[in-house]
Amino acid sequence: MKTILALSFGFHDSSIAIGRGGKLIAFEMEERLSWQKHDAGFPGLAFKACMERAKLSPQEIDEVYLCENPYSLFSRILFSTFQSWPWGFKDYVDAMLSWLPNKLWIPSKVSKAIGVPLEKIKWERHHHSHMMSAFCGSGFEEADILVCDAVGEWDATTWGSGRIQDDEYLFNHQVVNEFPHSLGLFYSAMTQYLGFKPNSSECTTMALSSFGKPRFTGELWEMVNGENDKLHLSQKFWNFTSPSRNPWTKEFEQVLGKGRRDEELRFSSFEDSFESNRWSDIAKSTQVVLEQRVLKLLEEKRTQSKRQNLCLAGGVMKNCVLVQKILESNLWQNIYIPPDPGDGGLSAGVALAKSGRPGPLESIYSGEKIDSEKLSFVSHLKKKDFEVREFESSEKLIEKSAQALAQGKVLAWVQGQSERGPRALGNRSLLFRSDSLSLAEKVSGKFKLRAAYRPYALSLMDEEVERILDIERIQNPHYWMQTSCLVKPEVKDQVRGGTHVDGTTRPQVVRFEDNPTYYKLLKAYKRETGLGALVNTSLNESGRPLVSSELDAFTFFSRVPIDILVVDNLWFERGQ
């Protein structure tokens, strides 16, 4: 049985995964340990943590995989510097300084850093790694696969299929779009144009789009459309070869005007009436163009495939409104998106694919495990504005938590191992009742410090789906907050804190077998209020990654004035 270690780093969301026998025995994202959101650096902390959790020494690793071909990537970087000559001198120097002494020697540097011989270091192409992450763990025997992200080496969109034969994964793929003709780059560029951080705040563009009208769709469509209606991002409008400059050109500005700088956006997800403005209209148009392009591609591919299953990966597939449109198109019977469809999930995909007999994903709770005993020091703190209580029975703790939530308290819920992927799914979650808009506003303004136009999401028991969500059937993306969907009008007021202005939510449907403790909490809350649904948002401070350890959680509690922190069996409650 092979032990495979896969590393993904150098772009964003570095991670490490160790697979054996087709199972993930350890996984960690560097950002969770380094406190740096989307950390792209070498995942040294994650490596140490994974080796400790798997109880492995470097000698026991059979093969190491990088999730990108460094030399192919270098050829693209060189190409970009040629393209931007003679005005891209700074980009050229930046690229050479980063590549010549470091990145060109990645295999030997990795070998040295992790203590594994150089001959064991291999690599998979970036999009091939995405395909592995999309298919492995899906539980399908065969499936079509679409990968759509910003860029990996040269590839921007890839189509293919995966199947299991003789206990092995087999893939084939074809590149649909190459750099710079990329939907991911298009969406990131528009995110930057709207004044948000690219490669980070794309969800903000998506949230803003709900306040807009698609009145710029025609202009944007023209800018991404080439001959025969193929995706084509002309250099006339886009600049993706010179990173130190804006990714849009003067010609782009002649059509859509200058990008947003200091103008405040006064939209609120917690108010039903609003008036769209230019920025929300551009966001909406961007979203519509993305959806149209992806659906057009899928419709084309549907005619060439008879498979019933579709796996999706790549950063673009984090766009839950797009996923909703794909689900509603009913082009494929079953859709699967891995827990982290972006670069953070690459290592997990490769470790699963290379390590043996495939099977469905066992659990998405594969991160750091909490140990509440490590918080014993809190009784010695000088400044203490809270009380601590230890519960011997988890049932009583759940009961007490449900009562507090029903009373309108904001509660940080930290249990077991942390979630894989970008969403808090009930082990590192900040929870509050769903029928209070004022509570949602308070959480945004006081605790999470995030823009009011960003909505919250709901966690609900599976038995509440029919009552709350307007969907035909539950699909995999509903379990992990990967798609938005409409809320039934008759329960709108009961879940308004977790819905957007367009009447949608991004649900986490919770089954007992997925997370028993969290399910029991929802059930206890239902006994209190009659509704088995709570608003669930990620437990992190603004600009920081999801908390990982018990110490991180307590640091959050010490800095953010929420009411209650529950870590395993420990109850911390702030005084009135």
Place this chain on the structure above:
Amino acid sequence: MVKILGFFESLSARVGWRLFPSLYLKALGKFSATETDSAWQIQHTLRSTNDHKLQAKLFEHSLEELEHGEAFAKLLKKEGPSIVNIPHFERKPLVRGSLEEKLESLEAGEIYAYQKFKLIEQGVGPKDFSQLVQRVLEEEEGHASQEKKFSPLNSKAARAHFGKILRTLGYPLTYILSALILLPIYIFIYPLFKIFLGMKK
């Protein structure tokens, strides 16, 4: 040596920030990242001991550092562009060793930070910046012994810090030298590639 480095840092701040405001904004981001890194190093040390009193003391110290990091980030947000970039550090423990060595390392870092902030406390940046630096200095006084001077000769931990400082300061120099070496290739060889690629296209 440390005095000379400090002098140059102070000079570059006084002159450079006035001439190029973007350098001031970059410095704010760096201060924010440095303070957060300090908090991370403190919590890393906290995990190396079972002494609850020491853990509590370290935890409170880490909260202060986080607060400083946040304050610099807020100032950057207030004075900078709409998209704020805080640089990422390669996060790793500065010292891997005994608890004593880690504590020494923390102290060396505090002394260095204190002395550095002392140099730019007055008249370097805008008023908000000076006020923030003064506040940070007041709070750091509790952690950094003012009688001690930072010197790489003090301890292994101080040497590790000194190495980190040199690397940070060495980067701009390396960048300029590399740019000069790479310039002829860009001017004379790149156009040939561009023509070749253009022809291929």
